[in-house]
Amino acid sequence: MKIQNIDAYQIYDSRGFPTLEVELELENGIKACGLVPSGASTGQFEALELRDGDMKRFRGKSVFKAIANVREEIAPALMGKSVFEQRANDELMIALDGTENKSRLGANAILGVSMAMAKAAAIARDQALFEYLGNGEGNLIPLNEIQILGGGAHAGWATDIQDFLVIAVGAKSYEETLEITHNIYHAAGELMKKLGKCVGIADEGGWWPDYKNNEEPFEVLLEAIKMAGYEPGRDVAISLDIAASDLYDGTNYSFKLEGKTFSPDEFYDLMAAWCNKYPIISIEDPFADTDFNNWKRFQKEFGSKVQIIGDDLFTTNIKRIEQGIEQELANSVLIKLNQIGSVSETLDAINVTQQAGWLPVVSARSGETEDAFICHLAVATNAGQLKVGSFARSERQVKWNENLRIQRKLGAKARFLGAELYRKILRLD
Structure with a gap:
């Protein structure tokens, strides 16, 4: 061969x-x-x-x-x-x-x-790709992290926060995560159009909002969850991608939407306030990739309550992940193939993350293709989580649909842990 x-x-x-x-x-x-x-x-x-x-x-x-x-x-x-x-x-x-x-x-x-x-x-x-990549040991169907509202670089800076996402923590099956998300996504669209807050569709398929501040999306998202018939925090939790490196000039953080500037301490207080106020179970890049002090503080205070994901902080780079583990900067790593540039290095990055007891989140990019490689990667490594974007646009849906096919191929061997996988790092009741 x-x-x-x-x-x-x-x-x-x-x-x-x-x-x-x-x-x-x-x-x-x-x-x-x-x-x-x-x-x-x-x-x-x-x-x-x-x-x-x-x-x-x-x-x-x-x-x-x-x-x-x-x-x-x-x-x-x-x-x-x-x-x-x-x-x-x-x-x-x-x-x-x-x-x-x-x-x-x-x-x-x-x-x-x-x-x-x-x-x-x-x-x-x-062999199926997931079987080959995982040497036949991969069988965990991932819990989805799905964008409802786009922002930041994905939606012309309609909000300073890059992604407002949901995780169906109450789902008992992969199919149920899709059903819950479907209902919330369309409820959010109907609500935003009714309020005159919807501009269109963002890069990753989420709704492109028209808001006056960065807090308004939380209220709309919570209302959409309730409209869809679910209880925030029990059935569905919120996940955020702050993409804070885009907001940081080396000294202060800034919200263009509101014309506000925050010192690192003030921005920390804002992230902490949001995590205490809203049913947030996961937050990605809450601080800039060089603001190590805030990462350490946040992990110490919220690491047993919230999945704290490093994306720009780690960029799927094994040396940076190992540094983050040693310094206890987070408890989860976003995994993107093209951040590191080869399949072998990506597999190594996932392994290092898991060996530390941290959670990997396999992720797509905003500029995606019809390739569903990352679905097989997530299952092959038993990563447990997949972030693809929203519940719209074919380059997103091809991934969610591929997971259904992988599950069918696995048959009785397929596993789904849902929110249970967070017990590795969070003290969930």
Whole structure:
């Protein structure tokens, strides 16, 4: 099962921006493709997504340099290699790049090949991708974290907070998480339209709001949960993605919507007040990726009550995750394939997170494709959680639907823990 050919092409993500599709072919004719997502709100420590920067073509967003790197450097280096040597082949590409953040060849070039290689290997072994990635040990269907209201970089800064999401903590099955979310999503849309607060659909499928401040969305979300027939905090909890690095200038935090500036201490008090006031079970990037003091304080005060997720803080980087574990900065890590740039490194990042007793949350990007790789990744590693965006737009729904297919394939082996998985880090009653 040796690699015979690798090629790459420019395709388009869910925002209409160019991205990479890599096609890998084995000597027996098996073919597989890896489609690379792209983020809008990116952390400064992420691996580099290589774009051409030619403003005359696709406003500088084209990826022809990355494509050339696949064809001219990566493909020759991997030709004739066993497709089953995922780690060795990933390491070969990383060494070929030779930079700390994959900036020479591009993390998008390396990741596209890495994803296609894993898919081809699974097909060659007549396995589902989750079976191959998890060596047959993955069977946990993830609890969904689903956006209802978009904000920040995902919705033209309609709110300073990037995501208002729900987690169906009362659901007893994966299907029930989808039903609960369906009801809340559409109730929220009806309520916002009635109030004249809905502009449209944000990048990740959530409602694009029109609010005067950053507290108003909480009231609308709570009312939508009740309208849908659920009890906030018992059936459904709130999850937030603050994306605080986007609000921080190195000295203070700012809310453009309200024209307010906060010192780090004041911003800490605001995050604490929200977690005490509202049924929040999960909060992502409540502070900037360099504001370690607030991360430490927050973990100490809320770490037994709230899932505290590091995204920009960690960027799926193993060294940064290990640093966060050592310093007790959080209790959960957002996992994004393209932040680190290869399948092997992503698997390692999940393993390090789990070995520390922390919870991984496998995540999509705002610029997504029709590829459902992350669903298989979540199940393969028994990660337990999946964040894809909202309950609308086909690039989102393809992921939720793929989980249903994986569950059917697993049959009686499939497990669903729901909110029970939080007991690893939270003292839930």
